[in-house]
Amino acid sequence: MSLGADLLAMATGDRQADRVVPPTGFTARLTLFTAAAMAFLAVFALALSLATGRLADRWSDALARTATVRISxxxxxxxxxxxxxxxxxxxxxxxxxxxxxxxxxxxxxxxxxxxxxxxxxxxxxxxxxxxxxxxxxxxxxxxxxxxxxxxxGAVLDDHTRWRAPLVRAAERLRLLGILSMALIAAATGAMITLAANAALNANAQVIRVLRLVGARDVYIARAFVRRFTLRALSGAAAGTVLAMIAIALLPGAETGGGFLTGLGFQGAGWLWPLVIPPLAALTAFWATRTAAFRALRELM
Amino acid sequence: MIEFQDVAYSYGGGELLTGIDLSLPQGSFHFLTGPSGAGKTTFLKLCYGELVPSSGRIELFGRDVRGMSRDDIAWLRRRVGVVHQDCQFLDHLPLEENVALPLTVAGRDAGAEAADLKELLAWVGLSKQRGSLPPELSGGERQRAALARAIIMAPEVIVADEPTGNVDWEMSLRLLQLLVELHRMGKTILIATHDINLIRAAKQQTQARVLRIRNRQVQLAGADL
Structure with a gap:
């Protein structure tokens, strides 16, 4: 079955299919916590990346095309x-x-x-x-x-001497923010894969019975994938909301503290964190689906 | 329906079965017997596609099992009902949902076929236990539940591995009676057992034939069985 059909089937759900895999309290809590914590960190990484981006632009715009002549x-x-x-x-x-x-x-x-x-x-x-x-x-x-x-006594300072390193540092910070988000996504995928593998191993007997009665791999995998994807989505949503509240409570940039007080979202930038829960769900979907099909090939 | 052509099966460097040439035609009733460890379960697994032969050719419903994908095997399991000695169930689901599991995994609405399910449970004598969880069932009840689950998709073939291994003689006869009734409905039956009395009881009611595993080969047994 195609990935798209799998996604659609997962979204619509199947109450009977959901029941065939017993509830697993520990892996459920682990996945929820992991997704929430990673989403929380991802929101901060995103805020850092956006703030440094703004800073680099500001420095670049403010200092470009200007120079100072000092008369000593x-x-x-x-x-x-x-x-x-x-x-x-x-x-x-x-x-x-x-x-x-x-x-x-x-x-x-x-x-x-x-x-x-x-x-x-x-x-x-x-x-x-x-x-x-x-x-x-x-x-x-x-x-x-x-x-x-x-x-x-005139000395020309065209700002490039210190402007370039500042802009470069800000751009590096922005890159680090993006890299952090990629690492957070990868770590989320890895942890969900581990949790999914644990769940699959714990349910080896269930999988054997399902294969015995004619279940296709895609059916068995979907039962696990749907569960982990929904957990990742809800955990990431909770983590994202908490992080957005935490960022909203940071002191405002205009209160005069420099870079750190500008660490937040501005205007439409507040919409960016809302992308994190669906991305976490997609990561969980991909990680669990891959783990499930690999485990099914190994188990049977 | 099930054709073996010079089939051998090896595992761990040793040959478990070799030189098997036989055919299980539609509507036939066979017992498979032999000492413990002779390869009865292995032979049954070859019959429902759980194992692939090391050499030779097995055709199930006209298709070479070696060329089957995992999805094909899943499809095959819907045409071959299997009853295991240890009859595995999903312990968190009540009996009726376990019995309806083949319908569920095939995407059919078990609720819409509730009347058939009720009738089936009544036929195997488990109407009262329909809401019980598998761990609450006795050995005989589990065997009958496994048989009900194996036939709910109306398979053409029913394969049973020591179905009476964990039950008393009275329950063995009851299970046999169910299998004989299925045979009379036109099903192909293959039962692995070491219980000679069960085979004799069956032969009084049907034209059952007996296959015996001897020297790693599956042969038709003589009239003494």
């Missing part, structure tokens, strides 16, 4: 070098705009480290110029040489 010069020369650097920037192809940051903006940048009320004007703090690129970009090496000539 004696107090009396800062203004002159700033103006010189701005002139160079304005005449550089590939640069859309350039503007010096005001005291308030510089103070805001330093506030997380030094606290509020920082007297910026009395401290030897470099002047920062925010540079926005055009879509085509600019020649960073050429710009550095020109800045060096016109404003010796």
């Amino acid at each position: 010069a004696p107090m009396g020369q800062v203004e002159a070098q700033t103006q010189a650097a701005l002139r160079v920037l304005e005449t550089t192809p590939g640069i859309a705009s350039a503007r010096p940051l005001g005291d308030a903006e510089q103070r805001a940048l330093l506030e997380p480290w030094f606290g509020p009320d920082l007297p910026v004007d009395t401290l030897p703090i470099p002047q920062l110029i925010e540079v926005v690129e055009t879509g085509d970009g600019y020649d960073a090496q050429g710009l550095r040489l020109r800045l060096q000539a016109e404003a010796p």
Whole structure:
């Protein structure tokens, strides 16, 4: 019988066929617990993956096409070098705009480290110029040489030095999240296979009787597959709901804690965890079906 | 119906049965006898496709058993009713569901055939025990239940392996009577037994023939049996 027909028959169910295999309390509880625990972990892995994805996009978008020119010069020369650097920037192809940051903006940048009320004007703090690129970009090496000539205290920071590793780290985290979900699915399949094998071995006598009275392999397998699939579905549903509640109770990203407070779902992202229970059921279906047919070939 | 052509069966490096040439035609009644360990059960298993011969050819209902798939074997089990000495049941199901099990696994609605099931249970004398679980039944009741289960699909052949092995003489005769009635309905019967008295009792009622396993070969026994 085809896999599709098997799935359909499993969904519609057969009350009499369900009765031929005796209830197995231990493997039932084991499968339910495994599915619930794995779904719980899968929801967190999914949340991690989505959050790191958002983070990578944010860093990438926020820092792409921007650069900073830092003017470090004696107090009396800062203004002159700033103006010189701005002139160079304005005449550089590939640069859309350039503007010096005001005291308030510089103070805001330093506030997380030094606290509020920082007297910026009395401290030897470099002047920062925010540079926005055009879509085509600019020649960073050429710009550095020109800045060096016109404003010796100007240093160009095009962010690539630290932006790339951050984005790379975020992308790796996203990959790890996806890998974790794949491992969780594989571990779920393995554990359900073990539980199904235990149930099949415990019911060897039942299988012998069923074969004796003319049951086809697909009939016997279905009795086990349906049971394990439904258990995995209900266990995973419970685990998913619990994990979603736990994530909903996490502090919000806007309360200002950085990356960890952003570990959650946003908008339609809350729909993604709902895919986990059907996936767990499919995994259980495949694992039990494979185990059942192998066991049937070995038993008889 | 069941044809053996130069059949041999080996297990574990030793030959259990060899050179079997025989035919069990439709409507025949055969006993199979021989000492313990001679291969009676093995021969029966060859007859209902549980085992495949090491060499030679067995045709069941015109089909070579060697070419049968697992699904074909399942189909075959619906045409050959089997009664084992240890009559295995599903202990968590009541007797009537156990007897109806061949209908259930064939996808037929046992509920729709409840009248036939009731009649069958009455015929084997188990009407009162229909709701009992198998462990609650006596040896004789289990044997009759196994016979009822074996014939509920109206098979053409009934194979019984020491069906009277665990019951007293009175119950043995009752079981024999049921099998003789089935034979009169046109069923092909093959019974493995070491009970000579049972064979003699059967021969008084039917044209039963006796097969004997001797020197790993299955031969037609003489008139002394």
